[in-house]
Amino acid sequence: MAVERTLHSEEAEQLLELTRELVDKEVAPRAARDEEAGAFPRDVFRTLGAAGLLGLPYPEEYGGGGQPYEVYLQVVEELARGWLAVGLGVSVHTLSCYPLAAFGTDEQRAAHLPGMVGGDLLGAYCLSETGSGSDAAALTTRAEATGDGYTVDGAKAWITHGGRADYYTLFARTGEPRSGSRGISCFHVPAGLPGLGAAAPERKMGMNSSTTAGVLFDGVRLPADALVGEENRGFGIALAALDSGRLGIAACAVGVAQAALDTALAYSRERRQFGAAIGDFQGVGFMLADMATQIAASRELYLAAARLRDAGRPFGKQAAMAKLLATDTAMRATTDAVQVLGGYGYTRDFPVERLMREAKVLQIVEGTNQVQRLVIGRHLAREAGQG
Structure with missing residues (x-):
């Protein structure tokens, strides 16, 4: 059923029309089959990235779409109409970009954002743990400061794209163990680092094509410039995201x-x-x-x-x-x-x-x-x- 929408630019109209065409021709027809097989649609995300749909609300200077959130969300709705694993995946990827885009330094944005919002990379957001779901401030994954960076140990749970992502936006404790929300920091963590791994994917009642898995950190070494925003001030970043x-x-x-x-x-x-x-x-x-x-x-x-x-x-x-x-x-x-x-x-x-x-x-x-x-x-x- 056609949905009437009020968009404020011809560019936005064309963007939504492109999304509908992709959904109807390339996304929706394969959803049932791939969900049955539990196939992760990485190629679909590459197609969306090539079409400029993986960084819509982020600045054009870094390869994003420069679109208002009102337009971006309607694109997400259309994607989810065709296949929730794809719509949710785009939403999670966009969430994973937000901390660095909003709180990163100019140097961090220049180094990382083009790949993140330009469609080449797929991200994951690492906040939840087995013992700190709704109570996110109780997380225990720790990033210990070293002379030239941090060493991360711990485990995250229920991570969309866990084991499939090209990078992880990680929230870990840098303050005292009982410091609560005041001792949490945010980090940008590329996949493939030594000590970084993933547990077996969860067996779920639905969303079989959307990989959900624990992400494991065993002595993962990060440089000092992996820190996003101020040390021990990352919980506010998490809530804003x-x-x-x-x-x-x-x-x-x-x-x-x-x-x-x-x-x-x-x-x-x-x-x-x-x-x-x-x-x-x-x-x-x-x-x-x-x-x-x-x-x-x-x-x-x-x-x-x-x-x-x-x-x-x-x-x-x-x-x-x-x-x-x-x-x-x-x-x-x-x-x-x-x-x-x-x-x-x-x-x-x-x-x-x-x-x-x-x-x-x-x-x-x-x-x-x-x-x-x-x-x-x-x-x-x-x-x-x-x-």
Whole structure:
């Protein structure tokens, strides 16, 4: 189903049209097959990189697209509509670029950003650990200062592109063990360094083509200029990156929900029972109407948050709201799509069962939806106190 969009430049219109063409011709047709086989779509990311879609919100001077976040997120939505592993992969890659782009030195940007945002490299974001998921400040991976740099020891968990990435944006403790959020630093870590490895990929209920694995650091030596931003001030960088990353997940969720609605709507017009298309029956028609309404509301919420970000205004509360609403909507929409298709919806002959399994993870990554509610509540309490 065509989605009406308001874009502010001819360049943005062309960019979105290019994305739709890539999705419809090269991405969506292989999604089911590669998900079944658990094949990692590295070649798709190379194609997206060659098309300029891996660095859209970053400066053109470093090879990025120079696009506002409002445009970038709509591209992510279209990619996720075709294949969540690809849409989510682009969102995670963009997240991994953010710390160096926003907090790195001019020398670091010149050295690393062209490869990161220009499409040659694929990144991963290393924050979570087995004992510090939602409580990210409790991480224990340590970067010990040496005379000329750092030595890293520890393990990260649930890392998208773990073992497949060309570089890792790492958060590790440089302060005292009990220093909490005040003793965490950010590092740029190229793949292939001695002592850097990956655990076996996780066996998941969905997203089989998106590799998720632990990343292991065993005496990994980093030069001093691997540090991004100030030492012991990396937790603020992590939180700032996650605000933007939550908008990427919201866009992915809307894409998945839209794909489910498109499939359910087409089926409801073709499937006939009792002499009529099932979409003409109120029970089905109302489900489709609710799906379309919730998807449209979720899309407008993430776009509104993106416009705040583009204007340089605070958007953390709105990002959490967008992530919460969009991912809950994706779960409802995919579940309802299975119901509309009935027995066929439960089979792998149609994509909605896969979309339903994929939607679930979006309620968990980049902060669970319970954490989003906590974030929103804290924002509200602060605003009430200021009033």
